[in-house]
Amino acid sequence: MATQPMRPPLKPVAAHSAFGDLSPAIVRELETVSLTNHYPTGAVLFSEGQAPRGIYLVESGLVKLSVCASDGRTLILRIAQTGEALGVASTIGARDYEATAEAQQPCDVTFIRQSDVLRMMRVHGEFALWITQLLSRDYNSTCREIRTLMLSGSASEKLARLLVGWLDDRPASSHPTRMKVPLTHEEIGQMIGTSRETVTRLMAGFRKQRMIAQEGATLVVSNRLALESLITA
Amino acid sequence: MATQPMRPPLKPVAAHSAFGDLSPAIVRELETVSLTNHYPTGAVLFSEGQAPRGIYLVESGLVKLSVCASDGRTLILRIAQTGEALGVASTIGARDYEATAEAQQPCDVTFIRQSDVLRMMRVHGEFALWITQLLSRDYNSTCREIRTLMLSGSASEKLARLLVGWLDDRPASSHPTRMKVPLTHEEIGQMIGTSRETVTRLMAGFRKQRMIAQEGATLVVSNRLALESLITA
DNA sequence: CCCTCATGGTGATTGAGATCACACACAGCT
DNA sequence: AGCTGTGTGTGATCTCAATCACCATGAGGG
Incomplete structure (x- = not known):
């Protein structure tokens, strides 16, 4: 169980930029609007029910994504690894975060503000497609999860x-x-x-x-x- | 239970185009690459495990989305209504359809080929954003589903x-x-x-x-x- | 009209797993 | 040493819902 009140961002880290195969121009622009932080084990990146601030890209470490019921029972949706994105759906759809993200190990995580994500998606179709592919991966793995859990x-x-x-x-x-x-x-x-x-x-x-x-x-x-x-x- | 072998597309229908609030230019281009069909109750739009062909937009009626286990047990993920999109994640991510879509009532459904979706996303950031919003809605509702089912x-x-x-x-x-x-x-x-x-x-x-x-x-x-x-x- | 098939309704039985209740091991402290 | 806390190992119960088994209804169709 995480110690609830854990102030999020700590020491900034050199951006190794796991921006994948995006074209250099877009990567350069992303670097100007992204921010990579280090989180110790147990740090909470965001919580279920919060208004979305932006997306989080896991650069290293493990991040636990979970939802919990009012009676305290908890379900871990998945453990995100390097290269995975968190909070994409909520950021795009402007709906509250559906889950809580907590560092399962010390992590480096890159953050991009919601406004920057949306603006860049409008401008760069390539970036929009990239984001959508991240989201579709999330979606697919969630479907797998629901299937194995229930069936x-x-x-x-x-x-x-x-x-x-x-x-x-x-x-x-x-x-x-x-x-x-x-x-x-x-x-x-x-x-x-x-x-x-x-x-x-x-x-x-x-x-x-x-x-x-x-x-x-x-x-x-x-x-x-x-x-x-x-x-x- | 659906009668398994049911040839998909039947009588074409005038496109009322539930393309939402997209700009007229994009809607016009979409109309040239989309195809609206009518499906009777029980018709299968696509099946779990098939290679993705494109996305389906529900114009009217209800479409059942389900997955099933090898022993025959079935889980209904959701009943899609007018305005919802099906098969988006698989089409974008080029992964097999995660679920089976079957007409729960007589439906009108608009289809857009994978190649057209991807091309138009690259060209029109606005379209890409629109698609991503559809996908994020799917994702969020799936998260809700998993939460209520398990918690x-x-x-x-x-x-x-x-x-x-x-x-x-x-x-x-x-x-x-x-x-x-x-x-x-x-x-x-x-x-x-x-x-x-x-x-x-x-x-x-x-x-x-x-x-x-x-x-x-x-x-x-x-x-x-x-x-x-x-x-x- | 009777047959058949899909659906709804209920009882009896059963079992997998939740829950409660401990005991133990192995940290890290002071 | 001793404490404390967190994680693990295992027994004893108990409960909910799956399962089996059967009947009732109602619609459609020869």
Whole structure:
């Protein structure tokens, strides 16, 4: 749980500019209106229900996107990585932020004000298309999320899906069966919509069946196929 | 359940053009590349997993957007109404359609090819912004969906949410407590992620407690506040 | 007119998982 | 050392809703 009152922007950082494949002229203009900040773990970039200020581009680190109910229960929509954009839909549509964004690790994040985003979209079709592609990625991943959350019967299936999903969208460089998992069981539960205890029990079950093993904070998927066989149900 | 093989486009219709507030020049150009068709109930506009062909603008009628699991269970993402756009994210991002779109009532739907969408977005920043606003609406409503589906504990809360939600996003003209519900209990169940029987029982319970009443296919919400008190949990 | 199929209505049974209630391990403090 | 806090591991219950099973209704169609 984040310590609620955490003043957002801290030490500015040299802009490495993960502006992708935009043309140099546009990148130059963006650099004049963007601002890259560093956030420590737990810092809140924006909160559910706030009026949109602009968009956030993750340059490094991990950012947790979550929504929460009045009774305190929380659902983590996704953990955004380098290259992902946050708050795009709300900024474009002028609707309140739908989720809360919180640094899951120390992050560098570039901010662009709403007015600048809208102005540049009008002027540069290429930039508009780029933004829209970011948004469409968000949309697609959200659809996937809703599908796996609702159409996967058992909690064990959801967990298995999450684990193999993690294996897949990691940099191809690293070892294909080992990964660091910087999430507590509580947070994993919030990702798949189950209680912390259920996550603990399922992980224990997976371990007992030699599907996974743990070495400190590193998770080793020792039998990926067995995990995958839990999917589909 | 839709009769699977249903050839899409049928009788062309005069384009009333729900192109919103776009400038006349752009509307004129759009009219040269768009095509409005009529679809009977049950017709499939596109299916989950297909390569994107373009975007669909609902001119009249209702279109059901759903995803389904391998075991046949189905989740209805939303029922799109006049003015809504379908397939935008997939068309922009060049990813397969995430859902299946099926005419829930006889519909008129305008189609624009992917290549035309992308070309016009590059050329006309205003058009790009318009498209992005459509997409951001989709995104926001999908976030709402995921929130109510996952963060509402009981099935009765989800159903209550659905009903009052329906009351709200209806044309302000009609009677505020009466509405036609063109959905079966099965379909309602697919919207809130519960079984048909549970929907039947809940509706019976609501009726017994005088929260709602039914007059044929028309639903009367006789005690909206009682329904709303079920929300929050 | 009877048949059939889709839908609505209800009971009985069952199970997966939430919840409550602990105990344990391993930090980082002072 | 001792404390405190956060994360994990596990048992015992309990509850909601899925599931199975069946009947009623009503519309359409030969």
